[in-house]
Amino acid sequence: MSRFDQLTEQQKTEVERQLQIVSRGAADIIPVAALKEKMADSVAEGRPLRVKLGLDPSAPDIHIGHTVVLHKMRQFQDLGHEVQLIIGDFTGRIGDPTGKSETRKQLSEEDVARNAQTYREQLYKILDPEKTKFYFNSAWLGEMKFEEVLQLAGKLTVARMLERDDFAKRYAGNQPIHIHEFFYPLMQGYDSVSLQSDIELGGTDQTFNILMGRTLQGAYEMKDGQVAILMPLLEGLDGVQKMSKSLGNYIGIDEAPNEMFGKSMSIPDELMLKYYELTTPMSGEELQDLKQGLENGTVHPRDAKMKLAKTYIGMYHGEQAAIDAEHYFITVFQKRALPDEIEVIELNESELEDQMISVTKLLVTLGLQSSGSEAKRSVTQGAVKINEQKMDDANERITVQDGDIVQVGKRKFAKISLR
Amino acid sequence: MSRFDQLTEQQKTEVERQLQIVSRGAADIIPVAALKEKMADSVAEGRPLRVKLGLDPSAPDIHIGHTVVLHKMRQFQDLGHEVQLIIGDFTGRIGDPTGKSETRKQLSEEDVARNAQTYREQLYKILDPEKTKFYFNSAWLGEMKFEEVLQLAGKLTVARMLERDDFAKRYAGNQPIHIHEFFYPLMQGYDSVSLQSDIELGGTDQTFNILMGRTLQGAYEMKDGQVAILMPLLEGLDGVQKMSKSLGNYIGIDEAPNEMFGKSMSIPDELMLKYYELTTPMSGEELQDLKQGLENGTVHPRDAKMKLAKTYIGMYHGEQAAIDAEHYFITVFQKRALPDEIEVIELNESELEDQMISVTKLLVTLGLQSSGSEAKRSVTQGAVKINEQKMDDANERITVQDGDIVQVGKRKFAKISLR
Numbered sequence: 122m123s124r125f126d127q128l129t130e131q132q133k134t135e136v137e138r139q140l141q142i143v144s145r146g147a148a149d150i151i152p153v154a155a156l157k158e159k160m161a162d163s164v165a166e167g168r169p170l171r172v173k174l175g176l177d178p179s180a181p182d183i184h185i186g187h188t189v190v191l192h193k194m195r196q197f198q199d200l201g202h203e204v205q206l207i208i209g210d211f212t213g214r215i216g217d218p219t220g221k222s223e224t225r226k227q228l229s230e231e232d233v234a235r236n237a238q239t240y241r242e243q244l245y246k247i248l249d250p251e252k253t254k255f256y257f258n259s260a261w262l263g264e265m266k267f268e269e270v271l272q273l274a275g276k277l278t279v280a281r282m283l284e285r286d287d288f289a290k291r292y293a294g295n296q297p298i299h300i301h302e303f304f305y306p307l308m309q310g311y312d313s314v315s316l317q318s319d320i321e322l323g324g325t326d327q328t329f330n331i332l333m334g335r336t337l338q339g340a341y342e343m344k345d346g347q348v349a350i351l352m353p354l355l356e357g358l359d360g361v362q363k364m365s366k367s368l369g370n371y372i373g374i375d376e377a378p379n380e381m382f383g384k385s386m387s388i389p390d391e392l393m394l395k396y397y398e399l400t401t402p403m404s405g406e407e408l409q410d411l412k413q414g415l416e417n418g419t420v421h422p423r424d425a426k427m428k429l430a431k432t433y434i435g436m437y438h439g440e441q442a443a444i445d446a447e448h449y450f451i452t453v454f455q456k457r458a459l460p461d462e463i464e465v466i467e468l469n470e471s472e473l474e475d476q477m478i479s480v481t482k483l484l485v486t487l488g489l490q491s492s493g494s495e496a497k498r499s500v501t502q503g504a505v506k507i508n509e510q511k512m513d514d515a516n517e518r519i520t521v522q523d524g525d526i527v528q529v530g531k532r533k534f535a536k537i538s539l540r
Numbered sequence: 541m542s543r544f545d546q547l548t549e550q551q552k553t554e555v556e557r558q559l560q561i562v563s564r565g566a567a568d569i570i571p572v573a574a575l576k577e578k579m580a581d582s583v584a585e586g587r588p589l590r591v592k593l594g595l596d597p598s599a600p601d602i603h604i605g606h607t608v609v610l611h612k613m614r615q616f617q618d619l620g621h622e623v624q625l626i627i628g629d630f631t632g633r634i635g636d637p638t639g640k641s642e643t644r645k646q647l648s649e650e651d652v653a654r655n656a657q658t659y660r661e662q663l664y665k666i667l668d669p670e671k672t673k674f675y676f677n678s679a680w681l682g683e684m685k686f687e688e689v690l691q692l693a694g695k696l697t698v699a700r701m702l703e704r705d706d707f708a709k710r711y712a713g714n715q716p717i718h719i720h721e722f723f724y725p726l727m728q729g730y731d732s733v734s735l736q737s738d739i740e741l742g743g744t745d746q747t748f749n750i751l752m753g754r755t756l757q758g759a760y761e762m763k764d765g766q767v768a769i770l771m772p773l774l775e776g777l778d779g780v781q782k783m784s785k786s787l788g789n790y791i792g793i794d795e796a797p798n799e800m801f802g803k804s805m806s807i808p809d810e811l812m813l814k815y816y817e818l819t820t821p822m823s824g825e826e827l828q829d830l831k832q833g834l835e836n837g838t839v840h841p842r843d844a845k846m847k848l849a850k851t852y853i854g855m856y857h858g859e860q861a862a863i864d865a866e867h868y869f870i871t872v873f874q875k876r877a878l879p880d881e882i883e884v885i886e887l888n889e890s891e892l893e894d895q896m897i898s899v900t901k902l903l904v905t906l907g908l909q910s911s912g913s914e915a916k917r918s919v920t921q922g923a924v925k926i927n928e929q930k931m932d933d934a935n936e937r938i939t940v941q942d943g944d945i946v947q948v949g950k951r952k953f954a955k956i957s958l959r
Binding site: 211214215262263264265266267268269270271272274275276277278279280282283288292295297298299300301303304307 | 630633634681682683684685686687688689690691693694695696697698699701702707711714716717718719720722723726
C-alpha cells in the first residue's frame, strides 16, 4: 500500500491540492508517483520538503527567464516547504582545467562572495528569506579527497554518462570531451546526496543532471531518491530562442523600470500567457480568467501586456515605480511620440480574415507602402510599428482594432478606423 | 642539433654502449630517439637516469615472468642509473568502489606493509639495493584533493581513454566501464609526474599506461617526457600462454630448489634462449656463444637447460643450493626413475630430416607404438617423455641425439642409437 493510501481523507485532499499547485506549468515531473509519496510523507509528518536549486556562481545577473524556477520554488515555500539554494562555488573556483573554455572562467573567493550577495538581493524579491537556505558546495566538495572522488566516480558508467545529449553529440562528432567534464553532473548530483534533497528544480535542459542526483542518492543508499521537477524554457522577446543575456532577448530583473516596461511591451502576444503563468505569482484561477478575457475580447492584449509590465516592475522595483513607469510609457510613447494629428484611414472589415491581417497587407491597404516588397523591406529594417510595438515579421498575421496606430519610419502614420 | 651530437666522441661511444645493452631483448622503445637524448644528457652531466617500475600491491609473489623487467632494471643499475619502485598502495587501499570486481580486493595498511616487505626480500635478489628507491604512491595520491583530481582528469579526453584495448572492447561490447576505472591509468601516469621519471619499464601489455605517463608529464609541463621501454611477455612452461600464477605455468622465485629445477627442465626447448636472455644476467656475448653452441651441436639442449635451472637456483637460493638440486635431479629423475636396462634401438639417420623427426614418427619408428594414432593418443594423455621431459604435441618436430631416452607410460623405454 502506498503512503498516500494510508492518509486520512483530509490529508489526501491537502496532498492533491499541493500537487495541483506545484505541477502547474511544469514540463515534466520524474517520477510523478514519487512526488505524491513525498508529499504524503510531508503532510503526514508535518515535515517540510527540501526543494533544491543549483545556481551558477558566475552569472548572478538574473533575468525573467531565470525566474521560472524561482516562482515554482516560491509556490513550494507558500505551501510550507523549504528551499535549498546551492551556489556552485566549487565548480566556479576550478574554472576549466584545460583552459580552453571561454565560458568557464576561474572565479576568486571574492568574486564568489560578491556574486552570492547579488544573488541574495535578487532572489529575495521572489523567494521568502525565512524559508530559504543558502549553501556553497565547496563546503563538501572542497573537502573530498581522491579516495572519495573515486568512490563517487565508481557509481556511474562511462556509457551512461555519454548518453547526456551534449556528450553524445560531441563524442559522435569526434569533438573532445575532457574527463573532468564527467564530474560536473556528478558534483551536481552529489550536492543532492550531501543535502538530502527531496526535490530538485530546473529547466528541461537540466534533466540529465537532475536525474543524476536521484541516481547518486540511490547509490549512496538514501531511501527515496529526489524528484525532478522540470520547468519549460522561456522563449525570449524574439519569441523563438530561449531567453538569454547573450542573445539580447531578455528582461533583466535589475533593469530600470522604464526599460523594463518597454521590453515587456515587446513580448510577443502569443507568449503573454506563458509569461504570466511562469514568471508571475498569478494564481491558477486568475490565469484562467485572463485567458478567457483575451479569448472573448473583453481584455485587450495591450492592456494585459501593460498589466504584465506593471507586475514585473511591482515585483522588482515596487508599486510606485510600476505606476510611474506606466505613466511615462503612455505619455512618452503612446502620446507624445506621435504627431498630434494622425490621418484616420478607414479599413474595411472585408479586408480582414477572423479580424486578422498580415503586416504586409495592412501597410499596403492603408496606403503607407506602395507594394508588398517595399512593406517587407521596411519591416526588415525595423521601421514598422503598431501601437509603438516594433514589427519584425512582415508575414505575421495580427489582430487590428479600432484606433490602432500604424507607423512607418519617423513620419508616416495612420490611425485605423474599422467600418 | 641534438644533445647527442654535442657530445665528445668518447661520450658518444659510451651512450651507444649503454643503448645497446638496455635495448637488448626489448619489444619496443617509445620513442627511441628520446632515449638516446636522455642517455646523452645523463652521460654529459654525470646524472643517473630515473628508471621507474610500478608494482601491484596485492601480488608480491614474484615468478620468473615478472623478472623480465627486473633484469632490465638491473642492467640500468649496473650502468649507474637509479631505479624507482612504486608500490601502488593507494590503488590497493581503494579496492574496487563498485564492489563488483573479484580481482581488486581492498587491502589494509598492514597488508600493504607486509607485501612491501615481501617485495623487498624478493626484488633485492635481482636489484642492487644501493641504487633502488621504494615509494608508496599514497604519499602523493592520498593527499590530492578534488580540485587537483579535476586538474588531472582535465588533461585527457574520454575518446583517448577509450582507445585503451580493454576499454575499447568493453565499450563496443556494451559491458560497463565505471568512470573511476579511467583513473587507474591516470594515477599510474601521475606517479611519473610526481617522481619525474625518465624511463618507465613494463610488459607490452602496459604500453597504454606507460605512454600515459609520458603524456601527463607533458601536460604538467615537464621538459622531456619519460621513455617507455616495453619488454616482451614471457610465455610460461606450456610454451603458449603468458606466464601467470593462475594458469599454473610459472616458476616462482621463492619455490624450493628441487621444485625450481624440475620446472626449469620442463621449459620448452625453443623458448630456452628467450628465458636466458630475459630472465638471467647473462651478457650479450655469452648469449651469442650459447646460441651458436646449440646450433652447431657442441652444446646439448638438456645441458643448457640444466645450466639455466642452476642459474635460477643460484640467483634465488645460492650456489650451493643449485649444486644440490642438480645432484638430486640427476639421481632421482635421470637415473633411478629409469629401468637399469633399457633396450637400445638403432635409428637410421635417413629417417631424420635435418636431424629432426616428429614425435609421432619417432614413437612408431622405434616400435614403441604400433600406429601414428596410438602415438598421438599417448602424447595427448601425457604418457610420452623424452629425456624425462613430457611431450605435449605429437606433431612437434624434435632434434634427437645419440643416447636420448624415449619413454611411453611407465614401462616402455627405448634408448636411441644413431647410425
